[in-house]
Amino acid sequence: xxxxxxxxxxxxxxxxxxxxxxxxxxxxxxxxxxxxxxxxxxxxxxxxxxxxxxxxxxxxxxxxxxxxxxxxxxxxxxxxxxxxxxxxxxxxxxxxxxxxxxxxxxxxxxxxxxxxxxxxxxxxxxxxxxxxxxxxxxxxxxxxxxxxxxxxxxxxxxxxxxxxxxxxxxxxxxxxxxxxxxxxxxxxxxxxxxxxxxxxxxxxxxxxxxxxxxxxxxxxxxxxxxxxxxxxxxxxxxxxxxxxxxxxxxxxxxxxxxxxxxxxxxxxxxxxxxxxxxxxxxxxxxxxxx
Numbered sequence: 141x142x143x144x145x146x147x148x149x150x151x152x153x154x155x156x157x158x159x160x161x162x163x164x165x166x167x168x169x170x171x172x173x174x175x176x177x178x179x180x181x182x183x184x185x186x187x188x189x190x191x192x193x194x195x196x197x198x199x200x201x202x203x204x205x206x207x208x209x210x211x212x213x214x215x216x217x218x219x220x221x222x223x224x225x226x227x228x229x230x231x232x233x234x235x236x237x238x239x240x241x242x243x244x245x246x247x248x249x250x251x252x253x254x255x256x257x258x259x260x261x262x263x264x265x266x267x268x269x270x271x272x273x274x275x276x277x278x279x280x281x282x283x284x285x286x287x288x289x290x291x292x293x294x295x296x297x298x299x300x301x302x303x304x305x306x307x308x309x310x311x312x313x314x315x316x317x318x319x320x321x322x323x324x325x326x327x328x329x330x331x332x333x334x335x336x337x338x339x340x341x342x343x344x345x346x347x348x349x350x351x352x353x354x355x356x357x358x359x360x361x362x363x364x365x366x367x368x369x370x371x372x373x374x375x376x377x378x379x380x381x382x383x384x385x386x387x388x389x390x391x392x393x394x395x396x397x398x399x400x401x402x403x404x405x406x407x408x409x410x411x412x413x414x415x416x417x418x419x420x421x422x423x424x425x426x427x428x429x430x
Contacts, residue, residue: 141358142208142386143183144377145289145314145341146171149190153197158189166345168204174344177355181374182208184381186265188347189238195227202231210381212236212265217248221259228260233381239268239276240293250279257284261382265289265312270297273304280304287339287380290315291326298326305333310380313361313372314341317351327364335368339377 149155149166156162185201187194191214198211211232215224235253237244256262263285268276270292280286287310292301298321305311311330316323330337340361346352362369374386 141178141180142374142377143180143342144339145186145312146183146344147188148185148201150197154194155190156192163190163347171344184210184212186212187214187236199230217252224256224259234263234265237264237266246279250282253283269293270301273297273300287312290318293319295321302333305330305337310339311337312341313338314343315349316357317349324364331365336376338372340373
């Protein structure tokens with residue numbers, strides 16, 4: 141499993157109130173304890189609105205989590221090329237446009253995103269209510285690679301979201317307790333347009349969500365996508381974050397073809413000079429009948 145969307149709130153590093161709210165701590169140890177039932181082989185640590193453009197927590201988190209883990213961050217608009225290159229070196233792979241809970245200079249962020257993509261291949265992750273997607277067409281059309289958080293949040297923007305998926309956008313299958321839509325139906329429709337689009341994530345700790353991630357969310361995804369469950373739970377996100385594909389052993393054949401049994405004493409060829417000689421020395425021809 142690859143968790144394509146989680147947050148770490150480490151009290152050792154700066155956090156800032158957003159709309160009068162400040163989340164409690166949620167450390168890597170807390171995350172590992174919560175996900176101990178699952179075999180999580182990597183994930184994406186996403187900067188929340190409470191973390192502003194601070195990079196110290198993300199540097200520490202990626203160093204502790206190690207191989208297979210990446211970061212998605214917000215940057216000061218005056219961040220230099222060298223800063224972007226250094227963050228890419230430690231595992232940051234994308235920029236987050238938090239357009240739902242954070243004031244933003246969309247023009248400046250778009251120019252920064254284009255620069256980061258050209259420098260190191262970063263994508264953009266957009267957190268926005270789906271009903272606003274259409275109004276962002278001038279921005280989204282300029283982004284070479286991007287994904288939409290939390291299924292796009294609402295039914296109003298679903299037709300436009302599906303159009304974006306058809307044109308290559310990825311969608312986080314996350315935050316089921318945040319959205320105002322039928323989650324199974326939305327998953328099914330996105331998957332039907334592009335089986336490579338959906339990427340599972342827990343959105344832990346689920347700050348301000350109607351309900352946080354539940355283990356049953358994984359079962360729901362598997363029920364909807366069927367045999368594509370490995371793609372949605374891991375492979376699609378690993379490809380999106382430019383990580384090596386996960387190699388899995390082929391499933392065992394429930395009814396394998398068995399080899400033919402050989403006799404204990406197989407028949408051996410007999411040499412011609414070992415054949416018994418006939419009692420009559422010469423062969424007598426049949427008489428000719430006229």
